[in-house]
Amino acid sequence: MDSTATDRFETGRARLASLAYRLLGSASDAEDVVQDAYLRWHAADRARIEVPEAWLAKVVTNLCLDRLRSAPARRERAAGAWLPEPLLDGDPMLGPAETFEQRESVSIAVLTLMERLAPVERAVYVLREVFSYPHAEIAGILDISESASQQHLHRARRRVAAARRGGEVDPESARKVLEEFLAAANSGRTERLVALLTDDATAVSDGAGTARALWRYDTPERIAAMMRTAFRPSPGRRRLAGGSPAIHIARVNGRPAVLAVREDQVVGAVAFEVADGKVAAVHGIAAPERLTRLTAMWHRLEPETQLIGQW
Template identity: 75%
Template sequence: MDSAAVDRFEASRNRLASLAYRLLGSAADAEDAVQDTFLRWQATDRERIEVPEAWLTKVVTNLCLDRLRSAQARHERAAGAWLPEPLLEGDPMLGPADTFEQRESVSLAVLTLLERLSPVERAVYVLREAFSYSHAEIAGLLDIIESASQQHVHRARTRVAAERRRGGRADPAAARRVVEEFLAAAASGRTERLVALLTDDVTAVSDGAGLSSRLLRYRTRERVASYVRIGFRMTPAKRRLAGGSPAFHIAVVNGSPAVLAVVGSRVVGAVAFGIGDGKVAALYGIAATERLTRLNDAWRQYAPDAPVAHSW
């Protein structure tokens, strides 16, 4: 393959990776899909491709749909042991962020919510909201009729809007203040302080550091507060598992405020926050090592602020 063909693909690589990540929720799977797309680009008769960008988009989208439909993927996700892979602010795989819809489409809340959609509904929503494809273009990419594209995106928007109403929108500076108050409350040992910072319909979900075969889910302010207190309380067993006592940094993950637990230069856990009405509306705890690989690669190149707390 000549250098011009390679350069043309490389010019699209980040966009393709961003699309694949939104569809799959996994950076590793997204990278595999992009690499498979490159191999098909390499093997095809490129002289017959009129619009390379459209061709590449169609190939990577359908590779992602095949992966979502696969028996293994359906089993893993249906088993309830799946959360999106968190990405640190500035990661090119997060893709376009010019509009609210683009930023929202890559949040952990929306990526988790999109799991309830069919693979085609998910693809239509991502192509329309995050990449501004017309319904006619989407119909061509997915081999569906235009009215079906319109119906799919309507259903997806309805579900996302319901989540938006529950969580609301938060100014970044205000959201950080809420997280700082949350950490202070967690450190205080007083559950009532934590409860006061949670919305009435707060939810929390955790991967159990990869030690549980299912996700751990908590509802009601009291149960979520108890989960947080237990999660942030260090024990000898946790220190052995983490490799030391962590420092806690506030960062931005998938466009949302997050607390990262860092031992040395390694992130051992991430908790992303959904903020609504000046309180915590949702928590996403991810500590499985394989889900933090790309975030750790980015963290080693990151210049973080000083930690806001150390283990207590």
């Protein structure tokens, strides 16, 4: 491939990766899809491609849809043992973040919710809400009619709005809520933890990838008990973690989060949704294969001061 064609692809690589990540919820899968798109770009008759950006967006979107519809993907998601791959803020794969919709679409909560959408609904929502494609272009990308694109968007918006936990929260305010919540968890003050949770709060954990299904907690009392246990160290939990990790506060997928870091390796990420001054949702991810990219970015970006030096 000539250098001009390669440069043109590389110029749009980050945008394509961001599109694929939002559709798949997996950074590693997104990287694979973008590489497949590069190979197709390499093999294509580029002289016949009028708008390369649109052509590549169509290729990436349809490669993602193929993966979402594949038997392995359906089995994984049907088993209920799947959470999105978390990304550290500053990772270019998170993509555009100028609007509320763009920032919201990459949160762990919304990426998890989008698993309930049909693949084509998910694609229409991302292409329209995040990348501002007109319905005419979306119709061409997905080989559907404009009216069908509009209907898919309407359904997707309705489902996302139904699960939304209030409006956008100022990052500093969200961090203060998280710090207070963690202080209560570390001290074992269950009643204070319950008071800092919304009445309809939820918590989900992947069980470090060892469980066949996600661990779910759906009352403030159960969540408080789980968090109190998780943040009060014991010899048994240290053995399970392979040692004593340091605990950091960070921002993951645009939300306040806690990272457990041991020997420069992120071994756990817990992302929090904050609404009305309280914690509305908790997502815990510790499966090692879901933390590879986050660890790599952790090494590149300057980490914040440890919240707990040794857990």
